[in-house]
Amino acid sequence: MKKRKIMLLTIGILLMIVFIFFGTIHYKMTQYVDTEPSKNADYLIILGAKVNSETPSLALQYRIDAAAEYAKENENTILIASGGQGPGEDITEAEAMRRELVDKGIPESRIFLEDRSTSTYENIKFSKQFIPEDAKLGIIVTNDYHLYRSVQIAKDAGLTVEGLPAKTPQITLLKAYSREYLSVTKYYIEKYLLK
Template identity: 55%
Template sequence: MMKNKKRVFVLLGVLVTLGLIYIGFLQFKISQYSHKDVPKNADYLIVLGARVKGTVPSLAFASRINAAADYLKKNKNTIVIASGGKGTSEDISEAESIRRELVEQGISEARIILEDQSTDTYENIKFSKRLIPKGERLGLVVTNNFHIYRAVSIARDYGLEVQGLPAETPWIAVPKSYSREYLAITKFYLKRYILD
């Protein structure tokens, strides 16, 4: 009986240790992609949508839009694809929310392309790829720092030459955002390396 209990505790200890190592690895990848130098004069940005409360972007979403606006103001020839469909509790599409906020910050509508059908990160990239003007090569994926590793990896899987433009994650959203992202990256790995 005691031997069985000991084995259970040893097994639990091993599983916990492996889990912590795995989380550490994921955090390393997220941090690695969040701290790369962002190139100037990218041909295009893809701003990934997030939750809209009515017509108002959530704090994390607003951070993405602000990061895109700052870049667009400094790089006048860069265009932007606003990507995101309309969720069930949203009054407007996430793409439209991006457009409105960018225009309010002084970005010309002529530089904004709407992609308003996507429902997840895979579709954000897949549908946005179709809208990239021919000849445009270097792109930046704009999303929160916790999401940048997976988003850029998916974009590269779709054959895009992209880097990440990370936006800060509001501290209040950090625990939930990172825990959900660890699960999302795990699902991404399963899809990429095992299921497909």
């Protein structure tokens, strides 16, 4: 009987720790949902997402829309479209973004293509080559649930950045947040435990 009580207590404590841990991650993620970035940033890095053949997924379209709106209001900001080509994609994510941005009136001369990356880490790593040497402030553009980790990765890479949240499609909300909890956990493990 005593062993059973100890076991139940241990399970209860572990569940409470897990609940607090994921609750903390959720809180940090939601802090970026309504964030308002500074005006006149030197550059935007728009993170890639799924392209269906040559058509941006809704998640990517929301990122493009947010970036285009900012770019129109801040005409000296350059845009780095970051994303390679994955399964089921006939063009790179960067190229899909470029096409949409041009359609929305953003001059091609302001758009740089980073078309090799396959992860958020690579988005940041490979985009750095397009950042002007005298740049002081950048902005990461991605769906709101993904913004916290993306900004942390960019800061880890030595960039001074803020976040510009794009909407997350309602249909993918549960799946997106669930996967991101695990991705943030992996990020913490790699950053703090495996160094």
